[in-house]
Structure formats: structure tokens, C-alpha cells
Amino acid sequence: MKIALISGSHRPTGNSPRITRFIANQLEAKGHSTYVLDLSTQELPFWDEGLWGMEGLAAKWQTLWAPIQTELADADAFIIVSPEYHGMMPSKLANFFLLLGNGATVAHKPALAVTVSAGISGAYPVTELRAFTSKNNRMVYLPEHLIIRNAGEVFQPETKPEQAESNTYLTGRLEWLLGMLESYATAFQSIRASGYTTNSKYANGM
């Protein structure tokens, strides 16, 4: 199974890219293949009408977006890792969802939301991801999610004694969620094959 992970942080040295790589390693140890899109290092312009084919704006997207889109289309499931920035998902991640548009790239495929806070936040981006990032692209979030608080202390090579209990809890919960994502991904293959998931008459979800 191929799982694509998107890290929404703007900071290459942030916790989200590190945690995304940690999760990718866990998946690879289970025999899955992974694709990691780190938005802190993968420069993507803001959405423009080139994605709708406008002359003069379209050509760059063939180089910048088409290879990413191919990787995402090839994936069976997704993990969206969002930091909390002032109670929101970061703008690079919001732009990523604009770039997805309403094509079939991620449609009717399961996604696990993972949110990352250096403090004790992390609930706002869960709400934002669930409410505002899948209407037209039709990605399907699992009913469970993972909020990583005190992120600087989590999934590190060395665990401080006072962080051991929470790290054990989060490691176990992540393990459970990755199993759940895999089982959803298997089941959703038959949902996509049912023929009920596309209807050009209702392309924009309303």
C-alpha cells in the first residue's frame, strides 16, 4: 500500500517535518511505500488560474504540480500533518488544498489528520481540516485523529523520564491509527470501484 504524507509546516526545522518523517519510517517498517510532501522545502506558488489552463500561467504547473499530483493519485491513503499557527492551519497547507481543486486525485481515499502543537493546543487545526479541506476534493477523514502536544518532546530519539508516559501513549495510539488507516484504505478500494463515487453533474459538491 502507498501512503502519502503531507507536512504543512513552513519551518524546515519544525516539529511537523520531523514527526512526518517519523510516521513515514513507521509505515515503511510495516512494508508500505510512502511519499512525503514537505511544504517547508517544496516551494509551491499560490494557486492561480494556470491550474485552469490560462495561457501564460499554465506551463509552470506542469513542472511544479503535475509530478506531485501523480504521486498523490498513486496513493491509497493520506496523512495530513498540520501545525497550529495562531489557531489555524498554516497558509502553505491551505494553498495545498486549493491546488488539489476538485479533481479525482484524493477523492474517496481515507486520510488521517495529525496536528502538532509546541504547547497544549492542536484542536483548532483538527476542526479546520475536518470542516474546510475536503468538500470538493472528497478526501475522507478517519473519525479518529492524533493531536501531538508538547511536540518538541514527542517521538524524539531520547525520551525524558517525565515524558515517557505520554510518549508511550502517543506511540500506541499512532500504531492503532496506522492500522485503522490501512483497513480503511483497503475497504475504500471497493467503494471507488462501486461506480457511485463520481457524477459530473455534481462536480462541486452542492
Ligand SMILES: Cc1cc2nc3c(=O)[nH]c(=O)nc-3n(C[C@H](O)[C@H](O)[C@H](O)COP(=O)(O)O)c2cc1C
Ligand atoms: C507563526 C506561528 C504561530 C504559532 N501559533 C501557535 C498557536 O496558536 N498555538 C500553538 O499551540 N502553537 C503555535 N505555534 C507553535 C507551533 O505549535 C510549533 O512551532 C509546533 O512545533 C508546530 O509547528 P512546526 O511544525 O512549524 O514546528 C506557532 C508557531 C508559529 C511559527
